[in-house]
Amino acid sequence: MAVEHRADGTTRAIDRAFVPEAPVALEFNGLSYAVMMATPADLTDFALGFALTEGLAGDPRDVTDLAVAEVPAGWIVRAQLAGLGIAQLTDRVRARVAESSCGLCGIENLEAVARPLPPVAAHNAIPPTAIFAALAALRDHQPLTRATGAAHAAALCEADGTIIAVREDVGRHNALDKLVGALAATGQSAASGFVLSTARCSYEIVEKAVRAGATTLVTISLPTSLAEARARAAGLTLWSLARPDSVLEVVKGSARAG
Structure with missing residues (x-):
């Protein structure tokens, strides 16, 4: 029970829900790759999406045998990794000594920031009306945010703004990784519509x-x-x-010919 203090000097007791947050260890091929502070829900989606967005896996089929275990200190998600990501996994585990969840550490990461991203496929422009429609509908797909007011969300929306899938998490990167994993697990593509994120737009979200x-x-x-x-x-x-009632077009990407 918390106590709310008001500007007029009055107080009242209120019962507030808090967003779940716990350490989540991600292990691939028996190697501990990262420990993230995350909301312990949709954790198989999280691990799969993390492997794909970190470049450990080039294809969802490279990540198998996903298993989630609750332990006294938090949660562990274990998976088997195949393909070209195995060498990267081994190198990164060996090199990673201390890296924050949203920061950079060491020359390896400084070089990684400058590494070119794969080119985005040519695509049709999304009308602003679709963005407004998705924003208006998003809260209905955010049960954790409605309960706590403290979670981020990432959503895949169709070109007309219809929301297809949403994932929530205390961490903005985690919410997007969970969405990516959920889409990969069902074979859905993020290319035809748009991704809507409630997060601050850092370079990691773009990447x-x-x-x-x-x-x-x-x-x-x-x-x-x-x-x-x-x-x-x-x-x-x-x-x-x-x-x-407004949205800013910052970058006009690769337009589809014709």
């Missing part, structure tokens, strides 16, 4: 969207300078400052 095959990304805040540059270089269409 994860591109690696997931998205062609258009919509965020509720402005991108950082690096996020804008990475979107422009890859040909990703980027809309930001998405509000019920």
Whole structure:
């Protein structure tokens, strides 16, 4: 039970729900790759999406035997990784000493930031009306946000704004990874519509969207300078400052011929 203090000097007791947050260890081929602070839900989607957006897997079929276990200290998600990502996994585990969930550590990561992203496929423009429609419908797909007011969401929307899938998490990157994993598990493509993220538009959000095959990304805040540059270089269409009555077209990506 929490106590709300008001400006007029009165108080009241209120019962508030808190967004779940716990350490989640991601293990591939028996190697501990990362420990993320995340909401312990949709964890197989999380691990699959993380492997794809981190470049550990080039295809969902490269990630198998996903299993989730709750342990006293948190959660562990284990998976088997095949394909070209095995060498990268081994190298990164060996090199990774201390890296924050949204920061950079060491020369390896500085070089990785400058590595070109795969080019985004040519795509049709998304009309602003579709973005407004998705924004208006999004809250109905956010049970965790409605309960706590403290979760991020990532959604895949059709070209007319119809919401296809949504994942929520305490972490903005995690929500997008969960969405990517959910789409990969069902064979859905992120290319024809657009990805809507309630997150701050950092460069990682742009890179994860591109690696997931998205062609258009919509965020509720402005991108950082690096996020804008990475979107422009890859040909990703980027809309930001998405509000019920306005949205800013930041980068016009690769237009489909004809």
